[in-house]
Amino acid sequence: MSVKRSFPRTQNLLLSVQFAGDVAVCFSGLSLGFFLRFHSPLRRIGIEATESDYATYTPLLVLGTLLLIGGFAFLRLYDARLLLRPHRAWLLILRGTFFWLLLFLSVSLILKFEPAISRIFVATSCLTTLAMMLGWRFLFYEALSRSEWRDRIMQRIAVIGWSEEAARLVEAIRTDQNHPYDVYGVVSTATSATPAGASERCLGSFEALDDVLARHLVDIAVVADLDLTRNQLLAAASICERRYVDFKVIPSFFQIFVSNLRMQTVSGVPLLGVERIPLHNLLNRFVKRTVDILGSLVGLVVSLPIMGVLAALVRRESPGPVIYRQVRTGLHGGTFTIYKLRSMRIDAEKDSGPAWAVEGDSRRLKIGAFMREWNLDELPQFWNVLIGDMSLVGPRPERPELIAQFEEEVPHYNPRHEVRPGITGWAQVNGLRGNTSLEERIRYDLYYIENWSLWFDLQIMLLTFTRRQNAY
Numbered sequence: 001m002s003v004k005r006s007f008p009r010t011q012n013l014l015l016s017v018q019f020a021g022d023v024a025v026c027f028s029g030l031s032l033g034f035f036l037r038f039h040s041p042l043r044r045i046g047i048e049a050t051e052s053d054y055a056t057y058t059p060l061l062v063l064g065t066l067l068l069i070g071g072f073a074f075l076r077l078y079d080a081r082l083l084l085r086p087h088r089a090w091l092l093i094l095r096g097t098f099f100w101l102l103l104f105l106s107v108s109l110i111l112k113f114e115p116a117i118s119r120i121f122v123a124t125s126c127l128t129t130l131a132m133m134l135g136w137r138f139l140f141y142e143a144l145s146r147s148e149w150r151d152r153i154m155q156r157i158a159v160i161g162w163s164e165e166a167a168r169l170v171e172a173i174r175t176d177q178n179h180p181y182d183v184y185g186v187v188s189t190a191t192s193a194t195p196a197g198a199s200e201r202c203l204g205s206f207e208a209l210d211d212v213l214a215r216h217l218v219d220i221a222v223v224a225d226l227d228l229t230r231n232q233l234l235a236a237a238s239i240c241e242r243r244y245v246d247f248k249v250i251p252s253f254f255q256i257f258v259s260n261l262r263m264q265t266v267s268g269v270p271l272l273g274v275e276r277i278p279l280h281n282l283l284n285r286f287v288k289r290t291v292d293i294l295g296s297l298v299g300l301v302v303s304l305p306i307m308g309v310l311a312a313l314v315r316r317e318s319p320g321p322v323i324y325r326q327v328r329t330g331l332h333g334g335t336f337t338i339y340k341l342r343s344m345r346i347d348a349e350k351d352s353g354p355a356w357a358v359e360g361d362s363r364r365l366k367i368g369a370f371m372r373e374w375n376l377d378e379l380p381q382f383w384n385v386l387i388g389d390m391s392l393v394g395p396r397p398e399r400p401e402l403i404a405q406f407e408e409e410v411p412h413y414n415p416r417h418e419v420r421p422g423i424t425g426w427a428q429v430n431g432l433r434g435n436t437s438l439e440e441r442i443r444y445d446l447y448y449i450e451n452w453s454l455w456f457d458l459q460i461m462l463l464t465f466t467r468r469q470n471a472y
Contacts, residue, residue, distance in 0.1 A: 010152045011080040014144070019069075019078055021136055026068045029132040030061045033125025037118055060117060064104055068129065071096040071103070083153055084180045086141040093133050095455055101126045156184040158203055158218040160236065161191070161225020165250045169222070170200065181220070187212055191227040209236060213243045220246040278452040279419050287454055288391065295392045295461075296385035303379040310341055310376060313367045320346045323380060328397035331420045335400060336389040339380035343368025375464060381423045393457040394422025395445040396433075410438055416445045419452070426456075429463040 034057055036042050072078070075092045082089045101122060108117040144150055157173075159166050173179045185203040204212040206228075213221065221240050223233065226249070233249075240247035278284050311322040324342040327335050344363045364372070371377040384390040390397070395416040398406070407413045427433070427444035448456070 029129030032128045037121040097130045155219040161189040163224045166224035223249045296382040299382035341377040391420040397421035424464040
């Protein structure tokens with residue numbers, strides 16, 4: 001008889017506690033918003049509110065709570081994988097509360113509630129509920145992470161065979177203190193062995209897989225050795241099924257867009273392949289382009305005075321044109337002219353030819369270092385966004401002569417041209433800019449392309465203003 005670890009029941013119990021706590025906290029947050037609006041000095045803001053009866057408002061508070069919880073559920077806040085991922089959960093709470101604010105106001109305007117909902121009450125309740133939810137979830141996570149329950153919901157992974165992808169998986173899990181998985185060890189195979197000196201413990205051989213899974217109470221078996229025969233893979237899957245162990249395979253044949261791998265059936269035959277990325281969807285492209293146009297118009301209006309001051313400082317330090325023009329590669333490999341405030345000497349590449357800026361670059365101006373540190377040299381690119389060459393957010397565009405070299409040396413470089421390049425991007429806000437690891441930058445760019453959403457763009461734009469960049 002196979003022994004099943006208790007982590008699913010433990011996860012469900014903790015999720016139930018979280019859900020019940022969220023309901024109570026949301027209702028309490030809305031109630032606090034009610035009392036602040038109608039029974040505090042806030043009642044004199046705007047049109048002075050008359051004191052309302054709490055019992056009369058209670059149905060509206062219940063409706064608001066249901067909409068909040070429904071929004072959180074829609075955003076998949078109640079996923080067991082988030083129990084040890086507080087930052088991801090907080091972002092979902094922030095998103096859900098923001099959308100609730102818009103939804104509750106819209107519903108109140110359409111349905112004409114009686115009593116009418118005060119807009120100041122809705123705004124106040126949004127802030128109080130958000131603060132209380134973040135506080136409650138922080139306390140829940142702190143209590144969970146310091147208790148024995150943490151170990152009980154960690155899932156043990158056994159890696160079958162070894163590969164570079166397996167090594168990256170193990171490294172990613174080991175370096176993340178909040179990861180819900182624990183790499184317990186490696187099952188050796190005849191065609192793939194753990195590299196000498198690796199710290200992974202050997203749980204046994206593939207031939208003894210049944211005994212290994214039973215003895216070590218493994219929860220997930222991950223096949224990294226795709227040199228196993230079809231019969232061996234089928235046997236491993238059968239053993240995992242009998243032992244209640246999740247069976248997974250690292251898709252080594254698919255090095256790009258792996259999160260978009262989908263199974264589909266054609267005339268009854270299952271096919272595994274890469275689906276279309278989010279920005280291939282017409283509606284998504286329309287939403288992103290609309291945000292780009294509105295954002296670039298606002299950016300140009302707001303930044304014009306700043307660009308005027310910076311242009312005067314550039315010309316004072318280095319006479320000559322203040323706008324720097326350069327050919328870059330954009331959507332689908334097409335080229336366009338990018339505009340920047342000049343941050344280097346006019347003859348910066350006369351001797352060196354095309355090259356990236358490096359730390360302490362002698363070619364840059366004093367004001368140029370400041371502009372690059374705060375991304376101010378990129379301000380003219382709002383024009384590139386407005387005319388459709390670029391987007392507010394996307395992979396940074398490179399020069400064609402450098403790309404001719406990169407696409408031969410760096411695997412999966414060109415798929416980053418599936419979307420418009422951006423003024424800022426996921427790689428840039430994570431410090432990958434200038435003379436940094438190109439492979440790592442590509443990995444971040446591909447992650448952005450695979451996981452695009454409007455919220456992801458807004459998050460990156462916010463991080464652009466809050467994280468200082470390397471000045472080279």
